Amino acid sequence: MALPSALASQLESIRRQCADRSPCWGDEVRHIPVERYYDSGIRDAEVEQLFRKLPLIAAHSSELAPGQALAHDAYGVPMLLTRDADGRARAFLNVCRHRGMRLVQHAQAQDKPAISCPYHGWTYRLDGTLRHMLHAEAFGPCAQGERDLVALPCAERHGLVWVVPSPGAAIDLDDFLGGLNDELPFHEIESLQLFRTIDAEYAANWKLIVDAFLEPYHIRVLHRDTIAPFFTDGITAAERHGPHISSLVARRTAQERVDAKGPMPSTTDEVRRLATPSHVIFPNTITIFHPDYLSLITLYPTGPETLRWTHRMLVPKDKSTPDWTPHWEKTFSLIEQGVFQKEDIHCAVNIQKGLRTGANAHLTVGRMEQAVAWFHDAVASRL
Ligand code: FES
Ligand SMILES: [Fe+2]
Missing domain, CATH: 3.90.380.10 (Naphthalene 1,2-dioxygenase Alpha Subunit; Chain A, domain 1)
Structure with missing residues (x-):
């Protein structure tokens, strides 16, 4: 270059x-x-x-291969980073939507076909959508997506994964990095x-x-x-x-x-x-x-x-x-x-x-x- x-x-x-x-x-x-x-x-x-x-650097791209997830705790917010099979990096709050258990423990990426809560087993896909609830009939109906993981604004650029650790915030790396x-x-x-x-x-x-x-x-x-x-x-x-x-x-x-x-x-x-x-x-x-x-x-x-x-x-x-x-x-x-x-x-x-x-x-x-x-x-x- x-x-x-x-x-x-x-x-x-x-x-x-x-x-x-x-x-x-x-x-x-x-x-x-x-x-x-x-x-x-x-x-x-x-x-x-x-x-x-602001967008903060949460990982280098090499830390997360497709199909992997890791826990990120360095910024005072329990975060969960994933890369699904299509290669897209995502970030979520590392908090189960049932009764709030921490989902992923390891700071080093691990292969995860899905993210399964260690408390009652609610299971999420790496894109954050809820895939399975044990005894789902014990819970009433809910709107589409209501029990999915809470996503954090996330983008990957220059070999780095950037996250704004606030749900619903915007992320614009063109403007931010100038x-x-x-x-x-x-x-x-x-x-x-x-x-x-x-x-x-x-x-x-x-x-x-x-x-x-x-x-x-x-x-x-x-x-x-x-x-x-x-x-x-x-x-x-x-x-x-x-x-x-x-x-x-x-x-x-x-x-x-x-x-x-x-x-x-x-x-x-x-x-x-x-x-x-x-x-x-x-x-x-x-x-x-x-x-x-x-x-x-x-x-x-x-x-x-x-x-x-x-x-x-x-x-x-x-x-x-x-x-x-x-x-x-x-x-x-x-x-x-x-x-x-x-x-x-x-x-x-x-x-x-x-x-x-x-x-x-x-x-x-x-x-x-x-x-x-x-x-x-x-x-x-x-x-
Ligand atoms: S707290 Fe996660 S399944 Fe119950
Ligand atoms: Fe120095």
């Missing part, structure tokens, strides 16, 4: 910054009030306005395969994690013993697509290429070797396109000062055979434990501990961190 124009202009910006040896920064210093990271009213408004109204619809195909997310998912809860506000992935300012210090040697200091190009943010963080190889007056890259693989593409897909998803795999991170505010972290490692299909497993195991533990847990998440948790001390009325966002302020503006404008 040809380089999307937004990505081409980010690459050109990186080329110029490397050539001039001068990072291009934002215009203003901004201040984020600390209450935004612990106020329970703000957290409740975020859940209502962002996590119940310019990201042009850029995401370049990253070939649908060609990947899930390798591993880590689900964990941490004592920090969810936005502290997003903040950490929106600025390269910290790489040199926080990540000095892990990933810093692979990156240039502070050279990045970021762009807004509505509330979403797309950025490219220059790797050392970008500086070397520009110094050697070599051509700038145009294919997906070449781009990732020179600069790391990353997104905040509003409100709660972070992508990091490492040179040969994708970290897809979704977040949920389980409370004002706690978050749920779900990190999916997605690898190329042709490198997902068993002989690749030791390589990905090692890679995943380096990035998830060594970098994310010990460095980025460790910082978020330690910032949270000091937010209520009165040391800071606000957190300060410098000109190298302007995308952090963009994200907070996008959140605040929707509450």
Whole structure:
């Protein structure tokens, strides 16, 4: 696929910054009030306005084969995802229409000819329609569809399954993703395969994690013993697509290429070797396109000062055979434990501990961190 124009202009910006040896920064210093990271009213408004109204990424397409179902609990609403024989992904509340039992238990997809309630056996097809009730004559007549599973708005695009966790809500990914619809195909997310998912809860506000992935300012210090040697200091190009943010963080190889007056890259693989593409897909998803795999991170505010972290490692299909497993195991533990847990998440948790001390009325966002302020503006404008 040809380089999307937004990505081409980010690459050109990186080329110029490397050539001039001068990072291009934002215009203003901004201040984020600390209450935004612990106020329970703000957290409740975020859940209502962002996590119940917007399309959220619930799975990678490879997690659900035709004829399978899985339980999804990461967003505070018990959801059930299915893919029926015709290949269509659907989402429902994971709640039986008889007396409300949870229907599917497993977060990992399982083959299911039908979904049978473990309590009294009401059975549903994967399209959510009620197929069978034991002793149906014990129940009066009902209107067509009245006892079907409650569907949630669901759509599949760019290799991802998106759900709005509110029955009856609308879902319009053309409108919601805007310019990201042009850029995401370049990253070939649908060609990947899930390798591993880590689900964990941490004592920090969810936005502290997003903040950490929106600025390269910290790489040199926080990540000095892990990933810093692979990156240039502070050279990045970021762009807004509505509330979403797309950025490219220059790797050392970008500086070397520009110094050697070599051509700038145009294919997906070449781009990732020179600069790391990353997104905040509003409100709660972070992508990091490492040179040969994708970290897809979704977040949920389980409370004002706690978050749920779900990190999916997605690898190329042709490198997902068993002989690749030791390589990905090692890679995943380096990035998830060594970098994310010990460095980025460790910082978020330690910032949270000091937010209520009165040391800071606000957190300060410098000109190298302007995308952090963009994200907070996008959140605040929707509450
Ligand atoms: S609660 Fe599901 S069949 Fe009774
Ligand atoms: Fe980081």
